[in-house]
Amino acid sequence: MSVTPPAAVVILAAGEGTRMRSATPKVLHEIGGRSLLGHAVETARSLQPERLVVVVGHGREVVVSNLELVDAGAEVAVQEEQLGTAHAVQVALAILDAPDRPLSGTVVVTSADVPLLSGDTLATLVETHQRSGNTVTVLSAAVPDPTGYGRLIRDGSGELLGNVEDRDATPQQLQISEINSGIYAFDAEMLLAALGRVGVDNAQGERYLPDVIAIARTSGHRVGAVQVANHEVLGVNDRVQLAHARRLMNARLLTDWMRAGVTIVDPATTWVEVDVTLEPDVMLLPGVSLEGATSIGAGARIGPDSSLRDTVIGENATVVRSHLVGAHVGAGADVGPYAYLRPGAVLGPSSKVGTFVEVKASTLGRGAKVPHLSYVGDADIGDGTNIGAASVFVNYDGVAKHRSVVGDHCRTGADNMFVAPVTIGDGAYTAAGSVITQDVPPGAMAVARGKQRNVDGWVLRRRAGTPSAEAAEQVLERARQIAGDQVAGEHAEGTAP
Numbered sequence: 001m002s003v004t005p006p007a008a009v010v011i012l013a014a015g016e017g018t019r020m021r022s023a024t025p026k027v028l029h030e031i032g033g034r035s036l037l038g039h040a041v042e043t044a045r046s047l048q049p050e051r052l053v054v055v056v057g058h059g060r061e062v063v064v065s066n067l068e069l070v071d072a073g074a075e076v077a078v079q080e081e082q083l084g085t086a087h088a089v090q091v092a093l094a095i096l097d098a099p100d101r102p103l104s105g106t107v108v109v110t111s112a113d114v115p116l117l118s119g120d121t122l123a124t125l126v127e128t129h130q131r132s133g134n135t136v137t138v139l140s141a142a143v144p145d146p147t148g149y150g151r152l153i154r155d156g157s158g159e160l161l162g163n164v165e166d167r168d169a170t171p172q173q174l175q176i177s178e179i180n181s182g183i184y185a186f187d188a189e190m191l192l193a194a195l196g197r198v199g200v201d202n203a204q205g206e207r208y209l210p211d212v213i214a215i216a217r218t219s220g221h222r223v224g225a226v227q228v229a230n231h232e233v234l235g236v237n238d239r240v241q242l243a244h245a246r247r248l249m250n251a252r253l254l255t256d257w258m259r260a261g262v263t264i265v266d267p268a269t270t271w272v273e274v275d276v277t278l279e280p281d282v283m284l285l286p287g288v289s290l291e292g293a294t295s296i297g298a299g300a301r302i303g304p305d306s307s308l309r310d311t312v313i314g315e316n317a318t319v320v321r322s323h324l325v326g327a328h329v330g331a332g333a334d335v336g337p338y339a340y341l342r343p344g345a346v347l348g349p350s351s352k353v354g355t356f357v358e359v360k361a362s363t364l365g366r367g368a369k370v371p372h373l374s375y376v377g378d379a380d381i382g383d384g385t386n387i388g389a390a391s392v393f394v395n396y397d398g399v400a401k402h403r404s405v406v407g408d409h410c411r412t413g414a415d416n417m418f419v420a421p422v423t424i425g426d427g428a429y430t431a432a433g434s435v436i437t438q439d440v441p442p443g444a445m446a447v448a449r450g451k452q453r454n455v456d457g458w459v460l461r462r463r464a465g466t467p468s469a470e471a472a473e474q475v476l477e478r479a480r481q482i483a484g485d486q487v488a489g490e491h492a493e494g495t496a497p
Contacts (some may be wrong), residue, residue, distance in 0.1 A: 029242055052075065140152050142177045142230065151166070152178045176408045191212065213372065287304045294313075299315065362376045368381045392418070402420035411429045
């Protein structure tokens with residue numbers, strides 16, 4: 001496909017989106033981990049236009065802030081009053097067309113609320129527009145329910161005549177299923193001239209951009225349409241349409257990944273955002289959500305019931321029923337079930353973080369294990385070390401965080417407290433139940449617990465009448481009986497004839 005890059009792409013993003021019923025501007029609602037505006041900008045940039053202008057209006061401060069994150073090179077045009085789509089394009093052209101640099105060539109106009117539009121489809125629009133010598137080419141689609149959309153009007157031979165908005169259509173025109181997507185390719189000179197002729201003779205009293213189609217045709221210019229699959233031009237105006245678009249985008253992404261060699265056991269319960277990357281032979285089990293800049297290495301197995309955000313998973317690693325945010329899991333490592341890896345958690349190759357373990361801002365060396373019921377915060381754990389069950393790295397003194405270091409091939413007992421800052425030397429052991437507050441030399445055994453003392457009879461004296469006391473009394477009574485029987489036996493043996 002041969003496409004001359006357009007002189008400009010204009011993205012309309014000024015509307016309030018009242019049907020969203022949200023304090024957030026409509027174009028900043030997200031699907032697939034990216035704002036609606038972000039999707040529109042990404043698609044527009046695929047054409048490699050000379051200039052990209054986004055028309056903003058409602059909530060423009062936050063919209064512009066998002067735009068700066070998405071594409072710092074985009075230009076902004078402000079539509080102070082929302083007087084219609086034709087007026088919005090005029091606002092953009094005021095920036096694009098200057099006396100010392102007149103605008104010429106192809107101008108593409110698209111919308112920030114059409115997130116499923118692909119770059120290939122937009123390229124087809126531009127290629128058809130340029131090849132056919134049109135001054136206006138519109139993307140259209142045949143939809144089962146065209147309610148709310150403008151209808152494209154054709155003559156008996158199928159030639160495009162113009163557009164009529166839903167509110168202005170006659171009953172006969174309302175039966176037309178071919179809709180105007182609101183996405184166009186224009187000849188810049190014709191567009192500049194035609195916009196001044198667009199009136200407000202319609203139900204909303206606004207200046208409609210689709211009126212340019214009829215103006216161009218009656219002026220003797222060629223106009224045309226490119227019909228595409230209807231899901232590509234679906235607009236998002238409320239939360240129902242947002243959810244529908246989200247499902248369609250997710251299905252598209254999953255289909256692409258499966259064709260690239262990823263096994264997805266249950267697409268209906270698997271969600272993958274647009275910036276996620278997956279290698280061949282990854283397996284995603286039911287209930288998996290991959291968000292942000294997550295990357296999964298070849299052969300890794302994720303799920304079931306796991307969510308990962310901005311996380312890197314190495315080759316052949318396993319994550320089961322766990323939540324990971326900003327973590328890095330090495331090749332062959334094993335996570336879960338019911339683990340929580342927070343930002344800065346780095347697991348070395350073949351390491352393990354097991355059941356009900358939380359790791360934050362910590363590193364585990366090759367083959368290190370924290371199997372169960374532990375918190376590891378601000379710590380560095382060496383190769384081959386095993387952290388006993390129910391251990392806690394006490395990293396916070398109420399004011400500042402401190403780090404702990406556990407060397408290679410250490411064995412720490414269950415129910416240990418490591419009070420940071422503390423260092424456990426290579427090959428050292430710590431006894432179960434210890435509170436480690438001082439460094440442990442390499443190869444040493446640290447015991448930090450009080451000596452056990454048993455107070456006989458305490459329950460019978462202090463908890464008399466309780467089930468505990470009764471249970472103890474029964475055991476003691478049996479012991480007394482056994483002792484008495486032994487004494488009696490010895491006595492009888494001593495007096496026998």
